[in-house]
Amino acid sequence: MFGDMMGMMSKIKEAQQKVEETKKRLNTVLVDEESTDGLLKITLTANREIKNIDIANSLLEDKEQLEDYLILTLNKAISKASKINESELAAVAKEGMPNIPGLDKFME
Incomplete structure (x- = not known):
């Protein structure tokens, strides 16, 4: 058992x-x-770190419109990155876990 x-x-x-x-x-x-x-x-990493933002000049003329664009687009990007992050980490964690009876029911 100790082994x-x-x-x-x-x-x-x-x-x-x-x-x-x-x-x-x-x-x-x-x-x-x-x-x-x-x-x-x-552009951001799958760890949700922003790497680049490219803004068209036309958006610089309207502060409210730019803010709306940033909120919508950042939220979509963060959501996409989060899904990649979570699925990758979950797969690695599940793959490496020892076979403990009943643990998979607990993890669901």
């Missing part, structure tokens, strides 16, 4: 390391989003 516990602890440690490696890798996964008319383009 099983040590094996499980080792697997958990490996899973934690894989999760950390995946988080680092997600810094290199870029997510692009743009407004429906293409006047605002945003």
Whole structure:
């Protein structure tokens, strides 16, 4: 039994390391989003760090319109990046977890 516990602890440690490696890798996964008319383009990482914002000159003339564009487009980009982030991390965590009876029911 003690050997099983040590094996499980080792697997958990490996899973934690894989999760950390995946988080680092997600810094290199870029997510692009743009407004429906293409006047605002945003690039961020799958870890939700903004890398670039490209604003058409026409949007600079209307502060309220620009703010609306930023809110809508940033929210879409963050949502897309979050889905990638969560699915990647969940897959790595699940793959590395030891087989503990009943744990999968708890994780759902």
